[in-house]
Amino acid sequence: MAQIFHPSMRVISRASILAFLLVVGFIGWVCWDLYRSGYFTDVNVPKEQPIPFSHEHHVNGLGISCGYCHTSVEKAAFAGIPPTHTCMTCHSQIWTGAAMLEPVRASYRTQRPLEWVRVHDLPDFAYFNHSIHVNKGMACQVCHGNVNAMPLMRRTSPLQMAWCLDCHRAPEKYIRPVEEIYNFDYVPPKDQLAFGKELVKKYNVQVKQLTDCSVCHR
Amino acid sequence: MAEHKHTTLVEQPEPLVSPKETYGSITDKIAGDVLSTKTPKAMMITLAITSALLLVFVLAVGAVLLFGPGVWGNNNPVGWAFEITNFVWWVGIGHAGTLISAILLLLHQHWRNAINRFAEAMTLFAVMCAGLFPALHTGRQWLDYWLLPYPNTMGMWVNFRSPLIWDVFAVTTYLTVSFMFWFVGLIPDLAAMRDRAKKHWQKVIYGILAMGWRGSAHHWHRYEMSYLLLAGLATPLVVSVHSVVSFDFAVSLIPGWHATIFPPYFVAGAIYSGFAMVITLMIPARRWYKLESFITDRHLDYMAKVMLATGLIVFYGYLTELFFAYYSGSMYERFMMYNRIFGPYWWSYWLLIFCNGVTPQVLWFKKVRTNVALLFVISLIVNVGMWLERFVIVVTSLHRDFLPSSWDMFRPTIWDWSLYLGTIGFFVWLIYVFVRVMPMISIFEIKHLLPWRGRKIDTSADAA
Amino acid sequence: MIEKNVDIQTVRRTLAGKGGKEYWRSLNELAETEEFKEYLRQEFPREAGTWGEEFSRRDFLKVMGASLSLAGLTACVKQPDEKIVPYVKAPEYMVPGKPLQYATAFVMGGYAHGVLVTSHLGRPTHIQGNADHPASLGATDVFATASLLHLYDPDRSQAVVHNGVMSSWEKFVQSAKPLIEAQRALKGAGLRILTQNITSPTLHWQLQSLLAAFPDARWHQYEPFNADNVRDGMRMLFGEDVMPRYRFDRADVVLSLDADVFGLGPGNVRYARDFATKRRVSGKDASMNRLYAAESTPTITGGMADHRFRMKASDVEVFARALAARLGVPGVAAEHLPVDETVIVALAKDLQSHRGAGVLVVGAHQPPVVHALAHAMNVLLGNAGTTVEYTDPVEQQPVHHLRSLQALADDMARGAVDVLLILGGNPVYDAPADLRFGELLAKVRFSVHLSLYDDETSERCTWHIPESHYLETWSDARAFDGTATIMQPLILPLYATKSAHELLDELFGEARSSEVIVKSFWKTRSAASDFESWWRRSLHDGVVPATHLSPKSVAMKNVSWTFTPVVSGGMEILFRPDPSIFDGRFANNGWLQELPKHVTRITWDNVALLSPATMENLNVRNGDMVTVTYNGATVKLPAWALPGQPDNVVTLHVGYGRTRAGRVGTGIGANAYTLRTSATLWRGEGATIEKTGEWYRVASTQEHWSMEGRPIVREATLDEYRVNPDFAKHMAHRPTEKESFYPPFVYDGYAWGMTIDLNACTGCNACMIACQSENNIPVVGKKQVERGREMHWIRVDRYYVGNDLDNPEMAVMPVACHHCENAPCEPVCPVAATTHDHEGLNVMTYNRCVGTRYCSNNCPYKVRRYNYLQYSDTETKSLQLMHNPDVTVRNRGVMEKCTYCVQRISAARIEAKKEDRLIRDGEIVTACEAACPVQAITFGDINDKNSRVAKLKAEPRSYDLLAEVNTKPRTSYLAKLRNPNPELAAVQPLSRSEHHG
């Protein structure tokens, strides 16, 4: 009887088993990472907008507060995207000739709204309500990041359910006094957890309810 | 062992292997059938039919993936119908292999050696068919992987309270263990195939699969231990799998489902249907491949006896259900039984009693048990009966439950039938592939049954 | 009322630029236009993402891919970018994401039903009742709620049509003007206007000024189901044109003479509410009203009755005569009796002992003399002025509809009509068959049909003008009690449509907009010093102050009674409006087509209703196709056995057999109008029924009628209740906490629960449609209903009680998810898609559901609904605008069910939390609760012992359905009571309650 296989098969046969396990593990790792990567979550990926609107300039440079444009953030589920009219309150006075702002003026002229690309876009079956969050001391910064330092708007949070749960399970990690929700320079106290727990109690946040399915899905 | 008194096989009513067979002839016959390019003509004809069914299967799967479970006849009270009936039926069939391999091994039933390979392969394919149904019956089949507990960005896990999750674990465990059992059993035979193969590519393929098996005594020692352990593990597993499948029903509160008798009753039914299917497949295979030397009439006799025994247990189960319904004092339970017997699906109940309860009674007679043609017909009847049993449990329980306002009828559509018949095509097709590429009888285990000086083969314990 | 969006104009221009007949019949083409897509994107930004062009139509991958992209972030497909489109200039009152409600009125048969319409970003999404409106008191009937669907119906007429060819409004006006001018010279001798029943003060005002300018012109009104008989009866009895109005809240004994007062007709919602106030039984010595019904075809009113007497419609007159004779109405003698004499005696006694607290009501289809008899009895019994009020007619110009239409038909036949304006209605379809209205139209040179749909009448007219939906335009109308409502639009017309006001004003006036016309009319009427604030107030409240009609005192004439001769033998045929699609005007409304009809629970079809005995005589079974021949015409439709139907009576519901209703309503059922002539508008004798040998599958949502002796609807008589108030609790064994294997979960916050009072529920289906509208529940179509896959989250079960198959009693039971604390559905879900929240809701997370259907199997109430196929219409763009954005639209393969309107709970919880307070009792009103005319449904926090729901649950009548399986449901029922007359015990058995262990 002759050997069927080349002697190298001694190693190859065993290595292939190991390799198979490694490949399976690798694929698992790639999937794990891919779903959490910027490719999938769009974290830190600025989107092309009709106008390269700079939050940095308007917030840090001009000191405009979030609520000036996002008017319904304390009142409604939707924070509100400012109508062209809001832009024109200033831009009918300043930078009136800037080419960059032509779409704004065109919108105002033609009554055709501007079409922004949604940056923070939850799936349609997740019902997020801005008003309850900001009214209970969850600052803009916590989810949206340092918008005041963003020349172009981008996500800083993956907006995945596990990410939501992180805070819904322990809001004390992020909660702050309601007066500070628009403050990008807020520094949490050293004993944030203890302080946070106090605030949670003060604002009557029912933490155990926050992981109920019906809180976000209807 | 050596001091055992020498006994001849002549004392046995009929030897388990024809006395004219030798180690060499066994090997040449079984391996030769695989390596030969000739296929029996009858097999080619049935293969054509099977292939047509396979096409139907592809269409039926495509339809349900494309349009959803709405292509079937399921409706609001009857959320499960053919698909779960088929699932349970196939899982049940998938019980014979492991039972034969494991339980009969532990019980020193040597006659199992001739049929275990085939039955194990049948088990694998039946479980594959079975697994398709739960996977296809969900509305969003592309999300079936949500039934697996894996870390995800939703932070969600599965609900371990659900019998469907138990099913996932039980069926995948069963499939994995059955596959390992089958594969481990195949290793020495794959080596034999490697050594018999004429063509280099055949040698390579069988060689890779045999993993370099060389029949070393050291290896055999561990091998036998491992095989025994697997048998020991598979035995409770096989019992648990159909128990878990029965939990799908028993855990619910629907009259006709909510019954503590279900686990044993389901396991017995599974063995019953499994043996029926083994007989259904073995009889033509034995004939076409002329395997009468290995699968003797005595084998058929034993299988028929197992069928009779399990058939009686199942029949007892039917009687118990009647008694439970009466004794529960619950109007819902009583109505359920009444509805089974006299309701709009009365025919399925009576047919089931005929197929599963009445027909097997003829197996009390040895003449029937050894009449190949008759046995084949009986096995087919039992197969149908066991399908009806699941249909009765699934559909007639659901279609009239608590609130009469919701009562409705289930009417199967062409897609219900297509998928069912399609899986039969898929199943038989896989069996054919198996028969053509793998030894359908375990070569080394048959050899194990040949006596040699210094070892007797005591098959006196082989009584079903 | 809404921000003017320029893109509507673009869409409209595109529409106007297109020609050809197919175009506006198929919405596909419209959907393909870039402009329309663009428009929708802007109106409805959240939906934009799913309309990506990357998938080609009918492609396998597309189906998979589309589903995957909806499946969410964790699936292997990246979420596509979405656009977010702000306003150019935001309306001040509108906060995006917060719905607004506006008051307006839904009009049917001329009568207004005050509604509040919910608007999300300018899209009306839900209609509920206006609590300030007398016909509504906050509730609705099915038609009012379902009228929303017409607004978005893709089959709605969208363009002007001239002789079957697409045209334009401008061309229409051009060709109409010279003809009108020519008529002006003839004083309008050849000008005719046909309307439906008109109560609109503005339209009446417009028509009056028109008739002043064209004195020889004529205005005709026709409704296929009108109040001619009532009006004639009143004239017969009182000699003047008055109309009765009932006060069931004052009545202890009610006799219905074939009247479906709670089911159909003006004031039905209000009447049911008033009636129910006398059925809210609480405490040991509670009292309750008693309802007798002498009825032909069973209705929900008959179903509510404590005594229902089954008789032919013609025998109702005989019955009324016997009773009148017994009560001493002058000049009336009994002839023969359709019922046991004890009935008449007991009934007369009961009515007499409740002088001023009894009431007799008569169905509009009964001949005038029955109305006269009944009201003569009402006057004699002192009921007039207390339980019955007589008022001037609500209509500005009441007419005898049949005679009005006949006059028009005569003129048309004579060739005297040159110009005919048909404002609404569908006379070609629903006029009496002998008038041959469709053929007569050919003799009219210039006929115009203004209607919501391009229907049978539009086809026969030279011009068809698409009509604005009532939510798109200004108008006004009066309720059954005269109260006027100014109807305001919630959205600009979706298509180039006109209202009747605009059409008339264009042709005969100054071409003003509806708003200007309506406002200028009310300027002439309002006595207020500050018209603008009066106007705003009227709009806001949805009622115009001081328009209610006051009761009049009337005097009975000396009537010389002429009774209808009794024709014996032969098959009686009855024509009745369909309980779901009425006279056919709702034929293209999928919600209503799929709504199980009162009593029969049939959907999508009309059938020949026969009594079981008659079925047996004819040797037909349910679904056997029969031909019904009458007046020389024949219809073919399936026979259907209806217990409670009198023998030898066939009832046909009209409204089916439409040939030009739209994709939903065309070609289903049989057109019973073809058998209905002027002489036999309501009923006739001598119909022949023949078996054809064919069989037809009727889609009924309930196939089993009996409770099988199970304690489902639990009921007792009032007397039994007084002895044993908690009888219902003893009808089944309810396991105690100790019997449970597991310790109970503790709910220490809110604990939502519901009660349904079976003693009040009439089975009117209002809850079903309200739920469908609120929760984006799809229509599945007849084939799917046949298969048993209807999607209604709340259903109304109908059972027959008693062992008399021919005349059983009826019990109805609304069933929705019970939100069981020990929910059997939850532990079996493999992916935890259905779970409990801390407030005790059984919540369904659609996006987690993979669709195993196990939960549904394990639900003893069978209230879960499964999307067997892709039922939600994701292709038709206009229907997407209708969706409630607060409720996820479910796709194929997903289980769904009643959520207790979790979106409303969430909204209330968030508001309460922001204000740092608890949710108040009654702050959350579920859609079904809001719609319920009889307030049978109460929702609230059962942990709050002072809440309405907690108090009702403490009532002895309260019981849990299937409590014996220990589901601990949060929804409970209040047992039904009947109040039979002990003197009728011999005729009808009394005892209701069976006692179980």
Place this chain on the structure above:
Amino acid sequence: MNFFTKRPDIYGLMAEFDAPEKLLAGAERAKRAGYREMDAFTPFPMEELTDALGIRHTKLSLFVLCCGLTGMLVGFFFQYWVAVIDYPLNIGGRPLNSWPQWIPVTFELTILFSAFGAVVGMIFRNGLPRPVHPVFNVDRFELATKDRFFLCIEAIDPLFDKEKTRKFLESLKPDHITVVEHVHTKDPYHQGED
């Protein structure tokens, strides 16, 4: 064989028998003769050889037990962690730790882990896969899976001596005796006669 010890020139000597009892007798004699590093190759398992060759009893069952226990603990506590600690949900009013409902999965995982242990343990301890092995150089070795029975005394056995051992094997009256070469000595695809 230790890495540092010098490898013998050949793998060993192989005797071929045509009946199981002859192999058994031979093995017993070889053991009595003091040989330890030897192996037998048979077409079916011969339990008798375990003693005849002095094969050490395998500890596979203990390993499988450990695997099973691991599976059980992992199964149970994973379910506990999911339902009680990581995402507690009120499911149909059942307690968070509704352990009776976790028995099936715990059981299945116990079996699954054990079965893996039994198979992987056997394969691993047997040194499989081993597609290339010196014994395959033996000319008639393919009959070891058919009807021949081989006894191989390996060169690493301290008593092994090419000539003496061959003599000893001849005394067993085998059909053939073959020298088993190492795999590397020759081109495996062009092996000459031995």
